[in-house]
Amino acid sequence: MEGMPHSAEDLLARRTPFQEALAAWYRREARVLPWRTAPSLYKTVVSEFMLQQTQVKTVLPYFARWHQALPDFGALAAAPEAVVLKLWEGLGYYSRARNLRRLAQVLVALPEIPRTTAGWLALPGVGPYTAAAVTSIGFGLPAACVDGNVVRILARLTADHREFRDSATAAKAFAPLAQQLVPARGAGDHNQAMMELGATVCVRQNPLCDRCPVFRFCAAGRAGKPEAYPRLATRPIEKQTVVRIWCESKGALLLHRAQAGARRLAGQHELPTAEQAGLVPAAIAQGPLLARKKRAITRFQIVESIHRAAPPRRLPPDLIWAPLGELDQLVLSGPHRRWIGEILRRPARD
DNA sequence: AACACGGGGTC
DNA sequence: GACCCAGTGTT
Numbered sequence A: 001m002e003g004m005p006h007s008a009e010d011l012l013a014r015r016t017p018f019q020e021a022l023a024a025w026y027r028r029e030a031r032v033l034p035w036r037t038a039p040s041l042y043k044t045v046v047s048e049f050m051l052q053q054t055q056v057k058t059v060l061p062y063f064a065r066w067h068q069a070l071p072d073f074g075a076l077a078a079a080p081e082a083v084v085l086k087l088w089e090g091l092g093y094y095s096r097a098r099n100l101r102r103l104a105q106v107l108v109a110l111p112e113i114p115r116t117t118a119g120w121l122a123l124p125g126v127g128p129y130t131a132a133a134v135t136s137i138g139f140g141l142p143a144a145c146v147d148g149n150v151v152r153i154l155a156r157l158t159a160d161h162r163e164f165r166d167s168a169t170a171a172k173a174f175a176p177l178a179q180q181l182v183p184a185r186g187a188g189d190h191n192q193a194m195m196e197l198g199a200t201v202c203v204r205q206n207p208l209c210d211r212c213p214v215f216r217f218c219a220a221g222r223a224g225k226p227e228a229y230p231r232l233a234t235r236p237i238e239k240q241t242v243v244r245i246w247c248e249s250k251g252a253l254l255l256h257r258a259q260a261g262a263r264r265l266a267g268q269h270e271l272p273t274a275e276q277a278g279l280v281p282a283a284i285a286q287g288p289l290l291a292r293k294k295r296a297i298t299r300f301q302i303v304e305s306i307h308r309a310a311p312p313r314r315l316p317p318d319l320i321w322a323p324l325g326e327l328d329q330l331v332l333s334g335p336h337r338r339w340i341g342e343i344l345r346r347p348a349r350d
Numbered sequence B: 001a002a003c004a005c006g007g008g009g010t011c
Numbered sequence C: 001g002a003c004c005c006a007g008t009g010t011t
Helices: A006-013 A015-029 A041-050 A056-069 A073-078 A081-088 A095-109 A117-121 A128-139 A148-157 A167-181 A187-200 A219-223 A324-329 A334-345
Strands: A238-246 A252-257 A289-297 A300-308 A319-323
Touching: A006 A015, A006 A167, A015 A167, A015 A187, A041 A056, A041 A095, A041 A128, A056 A081, A073 A095, A081 A095, A117 A128, A128 A167, A128 A187, A148 A167, A148 A187, A148 A219, A252 A324, A289 A334, A319 A324
Parallel strands: A238 A300
Antiparallel strands: A252 A319, A289 A300
């Protein structure tokens, strides 16, 4: 608790009424979500993996499709990785999908499912957040979830003026306070209530303080400037340009397939960059422009231009000819699936 | 501790 | 356009 503002002690001194006010609000306002109705450990795990760095609204259709195709740990463990990636296509952070599949394989092979937070922490794809979420929601263990929502709420409740270099540092700093606020009973609902409050009321911009069940505990709210917290340093955005080629021949499209062990987009297909095709970007960029697209990845802003190019004489490594009729069966990155579809739907491509 | 990872939401 | 989001794994 070193370095924590004095208001953290005030909050802890009133932790029971705080917990009760939050719990009453959650019983009243909790959103109806598919992993909350008829909950199971499997639904909890799948939803928590999908919710890593992804908002509820985005996850909803993916969760439904996933649960239909792979209804339990056994089905997931037995599914080919390509099937799993296909179901994840468009969600991003694809290592989550591979980790989730590996986790299912480990759980199925284990004599029994771990029942401690530390036991879950040791499993693939499970970090401090997910270990706390799964064991508090699934087993009622009193472990605190510290996600972006919880950091924001705690920073506001205590009007913590410290500047954190990034969200991971902030999460670490608030973990002790978060842990002390977890009730001995009902930890799962408490954690979900905190995150729900952050997602729906204590939002980053224009928080709805007049609807906040714990406003009377909030130092930043009293001071009238909740939006000033938390203070997170911002890193400069880097701009990049990428030149890609559109090579269509005999009803097939040239695609690049990231190798299984690749750091990003492992096993997925995208239009090849000029470099991947062994071509000079500046020369390709002279050719006919089919599309210019922007995408943002972490702190990079990337402008990608897609140019028609002649097929390479020899097929460079990792490049494949994908029959147009079979594109649906390949795993593409979300944006590339859209861009390719757009270009293919154009009336006259020639 | 710093960094990479993908995409969508929001103001 | 900038920043954020139910973070984790690697270096």
